[in-house]
Amino acid sequence: ASALTTTCVFVPFFFLSDSRSATWMRDAGLAICLAVLVSMVVALSLLPLAASRLFREGAERYDRYIKLAVVAAVAGIVWHKIGAAGKMGAWWERWLGLFSDSITGINWPTGLGLGLIAMAMIAWAWYIRRHGLRSSYAELLGWTLDHRWVALVATVGLTATGYYAYQQIEHRGTPWQSERRVDMSVTIDRSYSLEKVKEHFSEIERQLMERKSELDIESLTTRFSQRRGSIRAYLVNADDGQLTTQEAGTAIKALLPEKVGYTYKMGRSRSWQGNMLGVEVQLQGRNPEVLAVLVEEVAAGLEKLPGVEDVDSSLEDGEEEVRVEVNRAQALNYGLSPQEVASGIASALGTRRTSGFKSEDREIDIVMQLNEGDRSTLDQLRNSTFEGRDGTSIQLGSLADFHIQRGPRDLRRADRQLNVTVFANTKNRKQAQDLATPIREMMSQMALPPGYSWDLGRAARWGQEDADDSNFTAIFAVILIYLIMASLFESLIHPFTIMLAIPFSLIGVALGLSIFDVPFDNNGALGLLILFGIVVNNGIVLIDHINHLRAEGLSRREAILLGGQHRLRPILMTAFTTILNLMPIVLP
Template sequence: KATIDGIKDRLPAIQTALPEGVTLQPFYDQSDLVDQAVATVSKALLEAFVLIVVVLVLFLLNLRAALLVLISVPISIGLALMAMANWGISANLMSLGGLAIAIGMMVDGSVVMMEHIFSHLTRPDADHREQIKEEIAGGSPTPFDAAHDSHGMALRIQEAAKEVGRPVFFAVMIIIIVFTPLFTLEGVEGKLFQPMAISIVLAMLASLVVALVVVPALATYLFKRGVKERESPIMRPLAALYRWSLGAALKQRWLVVGTALALFGGALALVPLLGTEFVPELEEGTMNIRVTLAPSSSLQTSLDVAQKLERQLMTFPEVLYVSSRIGRAEIGGDPEPVSNVEIFVGLKPVHEWVSAPDRKALQVLMEKKMSLHPGLLFSFSQPIATRVDELLSGVKAQLAIKLFGADLDMLAKKGSEIEAMVKTVQGTRGVAMEQIEGEAQLVIRPDRDVLARYGIPVAQVMDLVSDAIGGVSAGQVINGNERYDIYVRLAKPYRDNVEAIRSLILQAPNGAWVKLGDVAHVAIESGPPQIRRDDVQRRVVIQANVEGRDMGGLVAELQQRIDNDIDLPPGYTVVFGGQFENQQRAQARLMIVVPLSLGLIFLLLYFAFNSVGQAALIMINVPLALIGGIVALYISGQYLSVPGSIGFIALFGVAVLNGVVMVNAINQRLTGGNDAHTAIFEGALSRLRPVLMTASIAALGLIPMLLASGVGSEVQRPLATVVVGGLASSTLLTLFVLPVLYGVFSRGKMEQ
């Protein structure tokens, strides 16, 4: 964005130096896309903040307590943005998206801390109630109000903070650790998602400081006069329902465990039905149409065709502008033959469209209208997507099927067979094999025997052709600051046809004059426009875009069809590239790193509770969270992508946090002298509010992103879907499965 703004600032100065009548007019401006994407995420952040305010007020019914928790959001985001600015990380779709994901988790530590302080100030332990009533409050029926506790309010807040300080620290550190796999991603996926990981980690570190230091400190000021608890209208029925259902669950332990296992098994059965892809396609608001003509097409033909296509595209009411670019081999960054035409199509906002409901339907209509011109191949994409695809595999399409081999003719033959087969597979669009034959070329083959008779070296023949047709540098013309190279070559009538070139004269060493046609074969032949190689091997690429189907399932079917239907000679192999290659690399890396991070979380839990059993008990939340995430993806019809995988990573952190809070509460009651059943029952009941608050805040913080429809929302939606769905299942099951299994996993703790 800064680069584009800088260019725009310089345009007026450049304009003044141009001749009269020449104007500079941008035809594609990415800054609009950047502004819209940032606006989408910023709107989601603001809406999430409002939802969090509503949830906190409803659960706590205390504005001071809600304000204390909410302070963590602006402080955490502010500190994260300061650190990002210091390290040169821009506020883009992914980095701001990270903050939108983290906004619900930022308040988790503060919620647990505030809720515990709130509980201490409204419901101190009953063992000392009578003693305090008589000795401190002089027989008052309300011995814990501020009037009778002028000296102990800060101390009580300090004690409350100490009790949950350790679990809050470990819980937030677990959320931070759970995002470390994102730092190991490579290639395009690393560039995409590492800014997100950085912003999340910075925000969570800031929120940890706020929860452990700022919230208790400010609580001593805001609660000087004590706090009176008001029972939330939401919590009253929920607490009553939970008390009854928890009692029933503790009596039917194996039914609860069996139900959880059955749900987990059912969710795993849905995984093969999900489908996979790299990243959902970002709607850029601009279309990029690649038109391929016959290799022998001239520049004038391409210009004429481009103008006709532009006129046809402008008939669509959705189109704002159309701009064509003809291929030119001399452009270093984007070399193309003149037979390739790239058309940029600016589009109105989708809600103003009348011809089609979405871009894919509009592409079908456009292709139908442009297909009136025979012999043209069309490939539809978007400008940024095209460039990214080209960087991935050298092909301007989502999927590149690379056929490697030694012989060009065999590559062309087998490539055509694969192309025809791919076109029959459902879900492919814009299938085309790159052109490796059909370009008219002037070929001059020296006759070495005849040249030897005359004593003429082959190099002399090549120099004659090069100098006569290509030209020889003969200095420069200098005009002020301008320099123009001078090239000398034969006049056009003497080099514009085969007969004229055959008539070029060579002088033999013995003084004889010989025509080029007497010592070489000169003819126009059909040949390859270019020969491409990967890893020093010749290859041909069949490109395709994916539509209405997941990438992973499509590639699996194509691989099977190629193995069964295409008879490849020895030495010829097929490799799938493009976005599929990135998807495979990212998934392979996450399959290694995510288990390692879960192992590190287990280690942290062991250090927090000094119990292998309790660490394992809390880790049960991970499969419980998977249930809702998988089901949510399946119901919404979304594919398992890299953003979806990151959603599962975020989900694990929040789910484990709830487990930490629950187990810590039960442990405290055991340590306080309660028997095991009472400790489990009362501990679980006491944590109902913080567990529901942290889960609902984390889920509601992502609801705006889940429902957003602006630019960039497509990339974030799978992540939000997974987290919201997973939190629903993990919270519900955590409240029952953990208390039910506590006795099984905590025998050592109970004996202590």
């Protein structure tokens, strides 16, 4: 029964949708199901054989040597992991700092609840030390049976505390690669030459790298052209740094040298707790001018929301360009067609291949254009000449008008429609989750033209798909557990005595994640399902023994008290062996 209930917890993984997390969860479910089935075969075949060989008279004399061997093996592993002197101190300092920061950062209701639980656990440990574990547990069971309403109120209070803590922790889907990064874009005025831009970015690199340790910068990269540039700072690990991702970005932006013609914009921040921090609204439509107006309205609405910083959009202005409009009538008077004028400008300024030169090992492109000194300014372009019908030289300025304006904007398409994203940074992902409802209310009050739509972006869609898969898995697993236990106990009522304990497993999970400030992702969901299986297995072991004692003639109260004492040690051994088995994954 224990093997079947554990297996059925992971059977729903094979019925998940085609979301991002479903692929690896199917693989994990298949591996766990196979491992449980193999362990069942081992438990029913090899363990009885091993017991027949080891549980015989005289085997106790080897206990001392086995204990020494276990202690020596554990000591060797610890010594190997510690390595050089001082490594254990650094490990302890890191985890102590993480624990203290998590404790000081929780809100007072959760802290009060944790304090009361800790005081109760300390008092119970002191009582157990004086009266023994089994007798103390029997007295606790007797007290709860005599004060059922008090026990019910305490249970409801603990459940409410766990549910509240579960709502406060950060939720995300697929775990991301641990990376903290700050991106910043730079818009440069056309009056600066490339050499001047290079000098400015060199000054930026110098100032930031001089304060590398203060800003938690691990490495810095910059890219620039004559009109645009970007700054990307990779930050150290969050446990080793002093600033959050948002604080580091604000400090970096404050240190950038101010100069006329340079505009700095904060990009999307990346954090060790997820891919990108912040919120976003994606707009879809067909007309770029209408989308530009909607982007301004959405950006203005986001700036009014609390906790929102660095509002920007993916709608980028095009590069400045010179637009030449040829006067057709004037060109025809000199015997030139507009196409000839356009071809002459393209040949003089472009970099298109006109011919080629074949060498012994390769072919070399030949590009013909004006010297760089003859095409560096707009006046030089106006003064360029063409040969007319009668062989006279004609200046281009007399044939065409020149205008400097922005080129086409950078727009992306999705589902055959233009797509623009308005985004803003937040301090953490939990704050971004809290802003989802205000953003929906803001967008519901905004009247979009027909044919235009919005959503909360790709990350929100992925998160919703992962949440739907997790809910489906949990509900399907509970149904399968009930069916197996109903067939085991031959009753439709007895399974509820075990299944009612499943929701209480969320208490410890939520409080633990809240204390250590760990997000609840797909790995957490997988661990929670494993916990469901452990709770059900412990319940089967306990309830089956209580039913056996009642069949022997004991009353319900006596069977519960005696069954609890008899099964206390196996349940504790199951819990502690599982914890110790998973401990190497938790500790570095």
